[in-house]
Amino acid sequence: MAPVNLYPDLASRVPTTLLVVDDDEMNRCILGNIFASHYSIQEAANGKEGLEMILAGPEKLCAVLLDVMMPEMDGIQVLRHLKEADVLRRLPVFLITAEASGSVMKEAYELGVVDVISKPVIPYVVLRRVQSVIELYQARRRLSHVVEIQQSELLEKAQKIVDLNMGMIEALSAAIEFRNGESGEHVHRIHDITEFLLTNTPLGDGLTPDEIGQISLAAIMHDVGKIAIPDAILNKPGKLTPEEFEIMKTHTVQGAQLLEKFPQLRENGAYRYACDIARHHHERWDGRGYPDGLKGDEISIWAQVVSLADVYDALSCKRVYKDAFPRQQVLDMIREGQCGVFNPRLLECFFAVEERLHRLYEPK
Structure with a gap:
């Protein structure tokens, strides 16, 4: 059975044009005839013209045959320019010369020429020497393209896994909101508010965009522990009794414990933020929150931000x-500490951008 070509388009990506740079038309003709049955031939009558053709599209050439002694620009000068442009690493250049001193050959090799071929050329010898190098470079290009394709495929698969994990996280969080009589939009707004505050205020100073993204994803899972709260308490239309409220408060600890039981989640950068936020998004600046009674900066900035976003x-x-409270009443309740005391700096940043945040609640 013939081997299957997993990357059939690679052959079309390997160049097959050979450039002959020589001021002698006869020499160009001789070299062109040697290689014409194997490659497409282009010609340049001097070094300057040859350099311009190379720099215009080095990826279109499979090799260059370069004379040393030419008007306008000699072969060594061409090599110096190609070296500066970092072309010689990817394009094999052969120096073709009738007479070259040791110093010229030494500089040519130091600049990156792959071989020096003496004139008059012996057709079958020069053909084999040039073909061998071209085949090597082409194989290297194919391998490089294969690696690029495989890397792209791996990145695509990794992104699909990330998207799947995020989808599962969002689905679980939204399911809990549905159970709580909500539409599921709550978790998306918490994500957006958290991301906005950390991105557009000094609250996110010191955090990278990737970290802010992970924190915002973690914010979606802040109430995951409510899955363990009985429906009679979770959906009670009236005020909870002290006993019921104690049970409701356990959703913070339950949420952190639940997240710790997902080994796959540990590989996600959002994991450490998610556990902290789930457990501590009801802590308060004055230490009167729950479950651990943390105070002040004992509460992480991301847990503080999600806490305020949740309220x-x-x-x-x-x-x-x-029912929903009017906007001004919402702001007054937060400012006056009716829902617990918040970090003054957090409130300052929040009120500075609240007008923009309020657009999330405008009819669409």
Whole structure:
């Protein structure tokens, strides 16, 4: 059975044009005839013309046969320009010369010429020497293209896995919101508010865009622990009793514990943020939050941001136990600490951009 070519388009990506640069028309004709049955031949009558043709598209050439002694620009000068342009690493250049001193040959090799061929040329010898090098360079190009294709395929597969993981995370978080009588938009708004605050205010100083993306994804999972809360409490239309509220508070610890049980999630950069946010998004600046009673900067900035985003969204939207509050009342309640005390710096940044955040709640 014939071998299957997994990358059939690679052959078309390997150049087959050979450039002959020589001021002697007879020499160009002789060299062209030697290679005409194997490659497409282009000619340049001097070094300057040859250099311009090479630099115009080195990837279109499979090799260059370059004379040393030419008007306008000699072969060594051409090599110097090609070296400076970093062309010789990818394009094999052969020096063709009738007489060359040791110093000229030494400089030519140091510049990157692959071989020096003496005139008069012996057709079958020069053909074999040039073909061998061209085949080597072509094989290297094919291998390079294969590696590029494989890397691209691996990156595409990795991105599909990332997208799948994110989809599963979003689906789980949204399912919990549905169970809580919500549309699932809450988690998306928490993601967007978190990302906006960390990107557009000093709250995100020191965080890279990738880290902000991971934190915003982690914010989606802040209430994942509610999956362990009984429906009678989760969907109670009235005020919770003290006993019921104690059960409701456990969703923070339950959420962190649940996330720790997903080994696949540990490989995601959002994992460490997700566990912290799930457990601590109800902590408060004055230490009167839960479950650990953290105070001040003991609470991570990402948990603080998600905490405020959660309160802002909860007050701004209708819930099973209340109607949505008017915007100004929402802002007054947050400013006055009616939903717990927040970091003053956090509030300053929040109020500076709240007008833009409020657009999330405008009818579309």
